[in-house]
Amino acid sequence: MLQRILLITILILTVLSCTKTTRDVDLKSPSIIPAPQSLQVNDGYFTFHENTSFRFDPEFPMAGKFLLDHFDKMGFDELNDYNDKEDNYIYLKFNEEINSTEGYRMKIDPERILIHASTDAGAFYAVQSLIQLFPILNDKDEIHLPALIIEDEPRFKYRGMHLDVSRHMFPVAFIKKYIDAMSMLKMNNFHWHLTDDQGWRIEIKQYPKLQEVAAYRDSTLLGHYNDTPHKYNTTRYGGYYTQDEVREVIAFAKARHINIIPEIELPGHAQAAIAAYPELGCTKEDVNVATEWGVFDNIYCPNPETFEFLENVLDEVAALFPSPYIHIGGDEAPKTQWKQSATAQRFIKENGLKDEYELQSYFIKHFEKYLASKGKKIIGWDEILEGGLAKDATVMSWRGMQGAIDAAKKGNDVIMTPTSHCYFDYYQSDNENEPLAIGGFLPLEKVYRFNPIPNELSGEKITHVLGVQGNVWTEYMPTTDQVEYMAFPRMLALSEVAWSPAEKRDYNLFVNNLEVMLPRLDAMDIKYANHLYEIEGNLNEDQEYELSTKTLGKEIRYTTDGTEPNTNSTIYESPIPFKENMIVKAQVFDNAQPLGRLFSQEFFYHKGVGATITINHPPHKSYSGSGANGLINGIVGSDTRYGDKEWLGFWGDDLEIEIDFETEISVNQIILRFNDSNGQWIYAPKEVWFYPKEFLPSIHQVPLRYSENNILEQEIPFNNQEMKGIKIKIPNYGIIPDGAQGAGNKAWTFIDEIIIK
Known part of the structure; x- marks a missing residue:
């Protein structure tokens, strides 16, 4: 009897001990970016400690070493070698039945972590997922990982990030850091933009003046290109990467399964090279390396010296980079000098070309054939379509999706990188104290919701969409901190677009995973932009203002009188009626602590609010703002951000806007607002026409009365005229003139709130 009581007591103590141990285990919900194709959480957990064994098959040298190095950083530098008798181990096992060359299968249970892959790349991506399950900073002897099964492979085979080092150059250590972050996110192509008008950044041994002259500019533009007058930092700026440094970066990237694609611009964006070797240009005149941003007329001239130079340059580049691709630019090549050059015109005639656009195509096709002889394929921006597309060229579609379509x-392969969703030099928040950027507006959610497959493509044509790429142009990013601020966390959103199945992507879940990921970025010393706790506002159809924030478990407090909210302010629970002038200020709070930035929105209640509005053309899908109703919603757009939710952009369209009032009203004045940022191809119209619906005589005005920060306002008096509605005709500016940014292209029209008093 005593033995039975003792046995029962031992069993009870054992159960209680196990219960306590289980209760003490703090299992974190799996949070992996980019989201795996399939993730199933099971009961139990795996315990990792200093006696855990580790083994990887010889097919996985880079993946195995990468994981070993990570364990070493965590303080576990002497893991045992796994043998078949042990039951606490991690094993990277070769499995030829894994069909995807970048896919993997991971199973975590209480006894083991078993990873199956058929290539080192697949094993490496599994390792990156596993690392994200471990704590960021380890201060424990044991680490508990939840039991789970992951089946994973990428949606697209091309998953890229770009970095422009021509406008501003960054040290090799930073390039490696950038690549390391890419590898964490399972991205596999780094597009290194090495040459442009403002600097040549790669050593070419056959042409020393590229290092001596083309790599340096005498001064650098301060402020924005649209600011007048221009101001400059007169300190000489520049530098270049030696070929040994390039090899070092290539080796670093290769160990992370990242291919590096160099870009050598041609035939445009060549002013730095022409500054070093004037014979490459059509004028043969001395020019300086460009000190401003934008597009310049100095492009390569089709003469023997040019073709010999570019072939010799590409010989060295092709020998240096193992990449199957070399990017040859092909974008923004003004035809002004070609039109005026006897050499260019003679070349056009002798080669049976139709015009300067076919001459540009000749350049592309010539170097496609030349690089093919070196075993390389070309990638070019979507302008390479103009004048005829080279047969085997891959197109990067940046001016929207049409080029890719x-x-x-x-039958050509394409990579999706439209400005609307992939240009990380655009503003990512409408907060007025964001660092200076080129313009536009690309918030995190818009990046995440990008669909790279156009509706116009179907069947086998879809297979030509290789993937997506985010671009970081650095005109307004002089420091590595600013590059990181603009690239992160938008790079994380794009990684999920590139890797995760469309049907598995969920923005709210991504935001929650991102909240977990931010401390990991902190540990990597990445200076990311944190807009997670910012508030979004939306005016609904009932003229009520809705507030929201993406993070869970937080509350929003707000005021409508312009004062800053605090813990005593109203908690947002339902939309705020908009029936009079007001200033809404709001902030996210968590446990009485304010988070993120203060949100502020001013409302101007004018006679157009609530009216009916129609426009003869829809706004461009990249700049659709709040739609037509956004022009009379009582919210004025930013004076510095033409891409925010209030500005509507139209590319080359003549507009007719009709506004109808519910009842006849007395109109004293109408105010129109246009953006006039010529450096971004945006031009205010030369004239506008007004037609009251009663068909009274038209009023013709030129909207140039008031200008500040590239905003043109026109106040049109109506002297309390009674009307039921009004029609406004806004002709597009037309074709951008020679010598200006975007010369030869259609101008954009950007219009904001139509204020009716």
Whole structure:
């Protein structure tokens, strides 16, 4: 009897001990970016400690070493070698039945972590997922990982990030840091933009003046290109990467399964090279390396010296980079000098070319064939479609999606990188104290919701969409901190677009995973932009203002009188009626602590609010703002951000806007607002026409009365005229003139709130 009581007591103590141990285990919900194709959480957990064994098959040398190095950083530098008798181990096992070359299968249970892959790349991506399950900073002897099963492979085979080092150059250590972050996110192509008008950044041994002259500029523009007058930092600026440094970066990237694609611009963006070797240009005149941003007329001239130079340059580049691709630019090549050059015109005639656009195509096709002889393929921006597309060229579609659609229908491969979703030099918040940027507006959610497959493509044409790429142009990013601020966390959102199945992507879940990921970015010393706790506002159809924030478990407090909210302010629970002038200020709070930035929105209640509005053309899908109703919603757009939710952008369209009032009203004045940022191809119209619906005589005005920060306002008096509605005609500016940014292209029209008093 005593033995039975003792046995029961031991069993009870054992159960209680196990219960306490289980209760003490703090299992974190798996949080992996980019989200795996399939993730199933099971009961139990795996315990990692100093006696855990580790083994990787010989097919996985880079993946195995990478994980070992990570364990070493965590303080576990002497793990045992796994043998078949042990039951606490991690094993990277070769499995030829894993069909995807970048896919993997991971199973975590209480006895083991078993990873299956058929390539080192697949094992490496599994390792990156596993690392994200471990704590960021380890201060414990034991680490508990939840039991789970992951089946994973990428959606697209091309998952890229770009970095422009021509406008501003960054040290090799930073390039490695950037690549390391890419590898964490399972991205596999680094597009290194090495040459442009403002600097040549790669050593070419056959042409020393590229290092001596083309790599340096005498001064650098301060402020924004649209600011007048221009101001400059007169300190000489520049530098270049030696070929040994390039090899060092290539080796670093290769160990992370990242291919590096160099870009050598041609035939445009060549002013730095022409500054070093004037014979490459059409004028043969001395020019300086560009000190401002934008597009310049100095492009390569089609003469023997040019073709010999570029072939010799590409010989060294092709020998240096193992990449199957070399990017040759092909974008923004003004034809002004070609039109005026006897050499260029003679070349056009002798080669049976139709015009300067076919001459540009000749350049692209020539170097496609030349690089093919070196075993390389070319990638070019979507301008390479103009004048005829080279047969085997891959097109990077940046001016929207149409270039990709046209190229894919021709049978060419395409990479999606439209400004609307992939240009990380655009503003990411409408907060007025954001660091200076080129313009535009690309918030995190818009990046995440990018669909890289156009509706116009179907069947086998879809297979020509290789993937996506985020671009970081650095005109307004002189420091590495600013590059990081602009690239992160938008790079994380794009990584999920590139890797995760469309049907598995969920923005709210991504935001929660990102909140977990931010401390990991802190540990990597990445100076990211944190807009997670910012508030978004939206005016609904009932003229009520809705507030929201993406993070869970937080509350919003707000005021409508312009004062800053505090813990005593109203908690947001339902939309705020908009029936009079007001200033809404709001902030996210968590346990009485304010988070993120203060949100502020001013409302101007004018006679157009609530009216009916129609426009003869829809706004461009990249700049659709709040739609037509956004022009009379009582919210004025930013004076510095033409891409915010209030500005509507139209590319080359003549507009007719009709506004109808519910009842006849007395109109004293109408105020129109246009953006006039010529450096971004945006031009205010030369004239506008007004037609009251009663068909009274039209009023013709030129909207140039008031200008500040590239905003043109026109106040049109109506002297309390009674009307039921009004029609406004706004002709597009037309074609951008020679010598200006975007010369030869259609101008954009950007219009903001139509204020009716």
